[in-house]
Amino acid sequence: MMKKNPLHTIVSPKSIAIFGASNNSATMGTTHLANVIHNGYKGKVWPIHPKEKSIFGLPAYSSVAELPEPADLALLILRASLVPEVLEECGKKGIKHAIILSGGFMEAGKEGKEPQERLDSVARDYDIRYVGPNCIGVINSSLSLNMTFYSTKLFPGSMGFLSQSGTYVTQTTRYLTRRGIHYSSAISLGNEASIDLVDGIEYLGEDPETKAIALYIETIRRGRAFVEAAKRVSMKKPIVAYYVGGTEEGARAGLSHTGAMGGNDILHEGVFRQCGIIRAPSIGFLFDWAWALANTPRPKGRRVAIISPSGGPVASMADVCSRNTIEVPLLSEKTRKTITPFVPATATIANPVDLTFSRDPYVSAFKIPAAIFRSGEVDALLIHGVGDSIVTDRSGKESATSEIQQGLVSLKNQTACPILASTFDDHTDVSVDYVMKNDIPVYPTPERAARAMAAVMEYADWVRSNKK
Amino acid sequence: MMKKNPLHTIVSPKSIAIFGASNNSATMGTTHLANVIHNGYKGKVWPIHPKEKSIFGLPAYSSVAELPEPADLALLILRASLVPEVLEECGKKGIKHAIILSGGFMEAGKEGKEPQERLDSVARDYDIRYVGPNCIGVINSSLSLNMTFYSTKLFPGSMGFLSQSGTYVTQTTRYLTRRGIHYSSAISLGNEASIDLVDGIEYLGEDPETKAIALYIETIRRGRAFVEAAKRVSMKKPIVAYYVGGTEEGARAGLSHTGAMGGNDILHEGVFRQCGIIRAPSIGFLFDWAWALANTPRPKGRRVAIISPSGGPVASMADVCSRNTIEVPLLSEKTRKTITPFVPATATIANPVDLTFSRDPYVSAFKIPAAIFRSGEVDALLIHGVGDSIVTDRSGKESATSEIQQGLVSLKNQTACPILASTFDDHTDVSVDYVMKNDIPVYPTPERAARAMAAVMEYADWVRSNKK
Numbered sequence: 001m002m003k004k005n006p007l008h009t010i011v012s013p014k015s016i017a018i019f020g021a022s023n024n025s026a027t028m029g030t031t032h033l034a035n036v037i038h039n040g041y042k043g044k045v046w047p048i049h050p051k052e053k054s055i056f057g058l059p060a061y062s063s064v065a066e067l068p069e070p071a072d073l074a075l076l077i078l079r080a081s082l083v084p085e086v087l088e089e090c091g092k093k094g095i096k097h098a099i100i101l102s103g104g105f106m107e108a109g110k111e112g113k114e115p116q117e118r119l120d121s122v123a124r125d126y127d128i129r130y131v132g133p134n135c136i137g138v139i140n141s142s143l144s145l146n147m148t149f150y151s152t153k154l155f156p157g158s159m160g161f162l163s164q165s166g167t168y169v170t171q172t173t174r175y176l177t178r179r180g181i182h183y184s185s186a187i188s189l190g191n192e193a194s195i196d197l198v199d200g201i202e203y204l205g206e207d208p209e210t211k212a213i214a215l216y217i218e219t220i221r222r223g224r225a226f227v228e229a230a231k232r233v234s235m236k237k238p239i240v241a242y243y244v245g246g247t248e249e250g251a252r253a254g255l256s257h258t259g260a261m262g263g264n265d266i267l268h269e270g271v272f273r274q275c276g277i278i279r280a281p282s283i284g285f286l287f288d289w290a291w292a293l294a295n296t297p298r299p300k301g302r303r304v305a306i307i308s309p310s311g312g313p314v315a316s317m318a319d320v321c322s323r324n325t326i327e328v329p330l331l332s333e334k335t336r337k338t339i340t341p342f343v344p345a346t347a348t349i350a351n352p353v354d355l356t357f358s359r360d361p362y363v364s365a366f367k368i369p370a371a372i373f374r375s376g377e378v379d380a381l382l383i384h385g386v387g388d389s390i391v392t393d394r395s396g397k398e399s400a401t402s403e404i405q406q407g408l409v410s411l412k413n414q415t416a417c418p419i420l421a422s423t424f425d426d427h428t429d430v431s432v433d434y435v436m437k438n439d440i441p442v443y444p445t446p447e448r449a450a451r452a453m454a455a456v457m458e459y460a461d462w463v464r465s466n467k468k
Numbered sequence: 469m470m471k472k473n474p475l476h477t478i479v480s481p482k483s484i485a486i487f488g489a490s491n492n493s494a495t496m497g498t499t500h501l502a503n504v505i506h507n508g509y510k511g512k513v514w515p516i517h518p519k520e521k522s523i524f525g526l527p528a529y530s531s532v533a534e535l536p537e538p539a540d541l542a543l544l545i546l547r548a549s550l551v552p553e554v555l556e557e558c559g560k561k562g563i564k565h566a567i568i569l570s571g572g573f574m575e576a577g578k579e580g581k582e583p584q585e586r587l588d589s590v591a592r593d594y595d596i597r598y599v600g601p602n603c604i605g606v607i608n609s610s611l612s613l614n615m616t617f618y619s620t621k622l623f624p625g626s627m628g629f630l631s632q633s634g635t636y637v638t639q640t641t642r643y644l645t646r647r648g649i650h651y652s653s654a655i656s657l658g659n660e661a662s663i664d665l666v667d668g669i670e671y672l673g674e675d676p677e678t679k680a681i682a683l684y685i686e687t688i689r690r691g692r693a694f695v696e697a698a699k700r701v702s703m704k705k706p707i708v709a710y711y712v713g714g715t716e717e718g719a720r721a722g723l724s725h726t727g728a729m730g731g732n733d734i735l736h737e738g739v740f741r742q743c744g745i746i747r748a749p750s751i752g753f754l755f756d757w758a759w760a761l762a763n764t765p766r767p768k769g770r771r772v773a774i775i776s777p778s779g780g781p782v783a784s785m786a787d788v789c790s791r792n793t794i795e796v797p798l799l800s801e802k803t804r805k806t807i808t809p810f811v812p813a814t815a816t817i818a819n820p821v822d823l824t825f826s827r828d829p830y831v832s833a834f835k836i837p838a839a840i841f842r843s844g845e846v847d848a849l850l851i852h853g854v855g856d857s858i859v860t861d862r863s864g865k866e867s868a869t870s871e872i873q874q875g876l877v878s879l880k881n882q883t884a885c886p887i888l889a890s891t892f893d894d895h896t897d898v899s900v901d902y903v904m905k906n907d908i909p910v911y912p913t914p915e916r917a918a919r920a921m922a923a924v925m926e927y928a929d930w931v932r933s934n935k936k
Binding site: 057108124148163164165166168169171172174175176216218242244246247248249250252253254257281282284306310311312313314315316318319320322323328346348350352354356385387400409423424425426444445447448 | 571572576631632633634635636639640642643646684686710712713714715716717718720722723735748750751753774778779780781782783785786787788789791796814818820822824853854855891892894912913914915916
């Protein structure tokens with residue numbers, strides 16, 4: 001029987017023993033505890049402290065031995081020298097899973113070697129699997145569980161994230177929330193001494209909340225296992241990776257960061273292609289693309305319709321599509337005839353469909369694209385201008401504004417083609433927020449929508465070619 | 469004597485005659501008028517209307533002939549068939565400058581040919597120069613003058629923008645304002661029947677408010693004049709261009725949009741290089757890079773220091789630098805010794821400088837980079853993590869948070885090296901807002917800061933090589 005992936009317990013623990021929290025609010029450990037208990041996590045939380053009797057109103061235990069039962073998970077925010085001993089106490093208590101945040105191990109060079117060897121030995125003796133060390137923690141949105149020092153409001157999401165940078169798990173949460181993107185879970189892997197990328201990919205592959213997987217990679221420690229896991233998982237769930245270890249400078253930064261040994265860029269490019277992993281060139285595109293892949297069906301081909309009342313954005317989208325080998329096919333005479341009654345005389349309907357202005361928002365966002373989809377001449381839709389302001393400012397008629405958005409959401413619910421949108425407005429615009437809440441990704445510029453569509457198509461191509 | 473560029477008057481008119489505004493708030497023309505008078509413009513505004521006696525409390529004139537004097541500028545928001553006649557009336561009154569928003573000319577194909585010929589003839593007879601037709605208007609932030617239908621709050625800025633898309637002048641203003649980027653002036657060029665890109669480049673080259681010029685290009689109608697003007701201007705002011713006409717799909721969209729004939733991508737690439745124009749691959753990067761170029765001194769070389777308490781972002785910045793031939797040189801032993809006292813034991817100071825955490829924010833943002841600048845070993849600085857949240861969440865000490873930002877601003881005021889920053893927080897974070905208001909561009913991801921630095925260096929290289 002295959003062993004259960006330890007991340008199931010680590011990401012969704014029923015009880016957590018926390019080491020390093022106190023009533024001194026200036027320590028990292030205390031901040032972790034505060035974030036665990038103040039976000040709505042419903043499990044048991046047991047602070048362990050040699051002196052404190054209670055912390056934040058929770059009874060504190062002077063040692064892990066005194067816990068009423070073995071915690072599902074131990075969270076260690078202690079200095080490196082204490083970690084092996086505390087982990088051993090956890091092992092003696094019967095705790096099998098840990099997150100070790102402490103730095104001072106492999107990433108510290110020679111100095112960190114001995115502490116790591118002691119950790120290895122304890123983990124072996126007591127059959128403990130752990131995330132870290134030198135990580136920032138784990139977030140599970142569906143449990144409202146934030147085991148990082150970074151305070152943030154969690155929303156249920158569908159993007160699973162594995163990161164060899166803690167910053168990208170924490171500081172990015174507000175960036176993502178502003179964009180309407182949310183984690184299913186996010187794991188800061190740190191030095192990967194016990195649990196690594198491969199375990200993470202396998203876990204997220206099994207996690208029902210996760211619809212797409214995003215990876216921030218400085219190094220791949222187990223090449224063959226990585227390829228096998230990624231290939232298997234990406235047949236059912238898309239994986240997007242941002243890899244920085246391929247340049248000398250990126251690799252140097254990674255080495256001191258998490259002891260990561262970067263490697264040849266072209267070689268990694270090949271590995272990613274072989275596994276069906278979509279490679280993103282930046283953290284921004286990583287999230288952009290995983291978001292699109294988590295929220296769209298697989299298109300049947302590479303043909304897209306581009307629709308907007310705005311000429312510049314359609315030209316930009318068309319240009320980006322062309323550079324990414326997405327077809328923007330001329331619509332047939334027959335299809336043009338079906339949409340002609342809906343568009344102003346000034347419109348161009350060849351594809352891109354430049355409406356010049358929206359005579360009727362619902363028609364623009366629903367009837368026209370629906371007619372194009374029915375023609376079978378395209379496989380996907382890019383639409384710019386789902387924000388409120390375009391319409392309210394012109395007509396002053398507030399009720400009209402939601403028709404674009406409602407039309408778009410109806411369209412999405414009735415089609416098997418992916419739809420990605422863009423607007424220069426943001427989530428503070430209620431219309432944009434509405435569209436995003438209905439799982440249509442909305443990008444801040446037209447090109448970012450088009451590039452995300454290219455990622456969606458690249459993944460669909462890979463799945464198709466591997467099923468043959 | 470060289471003729472004065474007509475855009476000086478069109479962008480900064482002392483009086484405006486508006487055609488097409490009424491007391492019916494649902495028309496475009498009315499919205500234009502509202503935006504002109506409600507933003508704080510101090511010049512004279514004269515609505516012309518055949519029936520209305522007053523519009524928005526302003527006395528309306530039944531014809532342009534009745535105006536007390538020739539307006540500096542006529543703003544025409546009328547249907548195409550009326551435009552030649554009205555422009556002729558303007559000419560008779562002695563008006564020499566106009567903005568014609570009406571569509572239905574060249575972009576309409578055959579149908580628009582005759583109206584355009586009539587326009588040409590009137591303009592010739594009365595010596596009138598105009599922006600448009602088929603444009604969206606002009607914005608001049610220093611006069612709080614918004615001559616577009618798009619309502620937006622204007623802030624003084626230093627990025628001049630010429631656009632063959634009206635959308636990119638209007639919808640983008642809120643996007644840019646959220647980012648802390650502001651126009652000096654922005655001109656929607658439309659069909660460029662009288663005033664084109666070349667006139668715009670020459671004008672912005674002369675405009676003292678404009679520190680960098682951004683171009684959105686679907687076509688270059690006067691190739692030789694473009695090269696001459698761009699080459700001359702870019703020796704004193706950076707120009708960044710986003711060109712979409714180089715792909716078949718982009719060109720097709722442009723043709724129906726503004727009658728633009730796109731052309732060979734490689735050829736245009738060559739033209740841009742020859743003129744010292746930095747080519748951006750998207751509207752987002754166009755603004756990113758023009759913002760950086762408007763707010764940084766020219767670096768002396770291509771060597772950068774990367775500093776942050778966050779390991780992932782420094783690795784990402786290093787990777788992007790490497791891919792854009794920016795050096796991230798290892799700091800000398802001597803320089804490392806000067807910064808060692810300021811950093812935590814866990815830090816890596818080789819460059820990238822990964823602080824792991826900020827022991828003292830002011831030291832991180834001022835003393836360390838100042839020491840590195842003094843060494844003469846780098847020409848520029850990239851810094852990630854200027855947002856509030858990183859510090860407040862850890863220490864809970866609110867007063868400490870502004871020290872990073874104050875340090876950074878002091879540093880900027882004392883160095884001749886460009887500084888670009890990034891944060892996952894946004895302008896709603898007071899610290900980020902403070903840094904941006906002090907003219908240090910702050911980008912939403914580390915890579916976007918690094919790519920903007922690459923643009924800054926590319927421009928500096930060009931200026932250097934052309935001065936030789």
